[in-house]
Amino acid sequence: MNDSFFRKIEAKTGVPMEEVFALANAIQFADFKDERQVRKIVRKVGQLANKHVPQHVEDDLVRSIVNDGNQVNLNDIQNMLGN
Structure with a gap:
């Protein structure tokens, strides 16, 4: 991908691509x-989305992922944050 593509994403989201790549790497491994x-x-994810994650929501997400063996699904996290 070229730099202009990433600059457009950064401009739209306000999130540096380095942080997105770091998160993707952390999720992958x-x-x-x-x-x-x-x-x-x-x-x-909450930090990058500029959203406060209440403790009970964090606990629910963690419990779901750890106990149920679910992979991290960014859409599920986003839905639980109310987006």
């Missing part, structure tokens, strides 16, 4: 049975 790793990813 995460152990979704490790509660600390999952919590870190959930918090990072």
Whole structure:
């Protein structure tokens, strides 16, 4: 992909592409049975989305991912944040 594509995404979202790539990398190599790793990813997604994640929502997401063996689905996280 070319730089202008990434600049357009950054301009629209306000999120530097380096952070998006870092999150994608963390998700790709995460152990979704490790509660600390999952919590870190959930918090990072909330941070990048500029959304406060209430503790009960974070707990629900983490429990769902760790206990049910679900992969991190950014759409599910976004829906739980009310977007």
